[in-house]
Amino acid sequence: MSDVAIFWDPKGMELDSLRSKRYLRATDGDTPYISVSIRMLSIDTPEVHYPGNSKPSRQDDNLRQLAKWIKDGIAPVDSELGDYLYPKLASGKAGSLQEEQGKKATEVFKDLVEEKLTRPGSKKKRSVFLRVADQPFDRYGRLLAYMAPNYKKDERNSMTPKERGTFNLLMVETGWAAPFPIYPNLPKHSDLVLFQATGKEAYEEKRGIWGDPLTLAGYEFRMCVRLYETTRKLIKGRKLSDTEKSSWVTRFCVDVTTRRVYYPQQYYKVKPYNRIFIWPEDVREAVGMLNLLPSG
Template sequence: MSDVKIFWDPKGFELDSLGRKKYIRATDGDTPYISTSIRMLGIDTPEVHYPGNSSPVKFDAKLKELAGWIREGIAPVDEALGEYLIPRLETGEAGTLQKEQGEQARAYFEALLDRLLRKESGRRRSVYIQTADEPFDQYGRLLAYMAPSYTSDELAKLSRHERATFNYLMVESGWAASFLIYPSLPKHADLVMLQEGAKAACENRRGAWENELMLTGYEFRMAVKLYNITKKIVANRNVSSRERSGWISRFCVDMTSGEIFYPQEYYKVSPYNRIFVWPADVTDAVAKMNLKPPIDREA
């Protein structure tokens, strides 16, 4: 019988899992180095590969077909959200645009890294990483804000904008949409700067915003899920009510008004003002951020 006299297993498994990673080296007996991918917090770029390693281009015709299903009232989507999505889907090039913009976003990010991480000496600068309360996502990627690592003397000479994270700079460029998910939010000053940068990018049609029919990365993933569910409905397969609504589940908060919207109402909030909240976190978010229902719903 075990000598251990305490019991600690309230959820069955308490540790985050990183999955399979490449081993690099060890500096001593308890300090191995591994490679790991980072999912930059608070932003979302267009997809180069989705779902999985598939090309978004494969969904051009499918998303056009989805637009037809929405028009016919077959797809499980609210009429108003459907009207918002239809012009973006029926072009027959929604997937192609997604991939093209994803590749442009990657090229911009790589150029940004090359410029900001290169020292005058020619040597490469390290990066500074700040993680969220939950450090890893479901794919084992490190959730983090990433910035060039400056010395104390350098930081003293730099403004908040000049020392900004890559997360912010991608949003400011227009090649990433802000994608804040409660409770992993930046501190107030950084939140304000992100909102202002995102608004300027959107209103001035920088990067991906140049095309009025663009889908953000999260909207494209959402549309693919909606297509797959609607395809089952069209084929007369059994689809539960939970599955019908499962393609979209995050509530959306307008950070400028404090209003909270149901998942299918997210489009009512300007892209640069959105904070998403998982259903399980809604009660906590409402209390801590003093949220309220939309004004027009109270009338």
């Protein structure tokens, strides 16, 4: 029997349980380097693979059917949200558009990385600077972070906050990423102000995904796929609880300009660049911490 008298069994988590990690190198006997995926905070780009590893374009027919169910009053969705979603789904190409935009967003991100990490007059690339969230990992074990080029001090001193912005901000600026801040992993006030202004500019100038009126932000596309699955279960006669019927959309939404909180199915009432999302279990805390108000 062990002589150890202290019992400690931390919950912990397995990094990125979706797959194993690639070993890169070791600098000494207790410092290995491995590859770890990063989920960039406060942004959401269109999906290239969803659900799972399937192509979004495979959802075209399903989402067109969902539009019909919404029109017929079968889908468990509020009428006003249904009216907002209907034309985007009835086109019959909601999934294909999502996939096309996802591929473009990937290209834009890669181009930004190449541009910003290239040192003028040098073949040596800049390293990257990471700032992690208060909650460092998401439910899939991905590191939640803001990622930026690691500029030298003299470079930073000659640049505006926007010029030395994170890749998260730069993607919003291009219009190929929708703002997607989720409490409590929010940027500090000055960064949130810049983030909102940048998102508003991209939206109003119809850059990237905002140039197509049929666009579904990545989180909206995922939401609609879940709504389709929920509605299909109901049509097949499955008995679902009220919680199960509404499980396709659960995050509350806050307007950063008014501090008003909207129920999950009311998020569309807030402009995309003014949205902050809150998980149901965090609403009580967020109301106090952010001094939020009911939507009225």
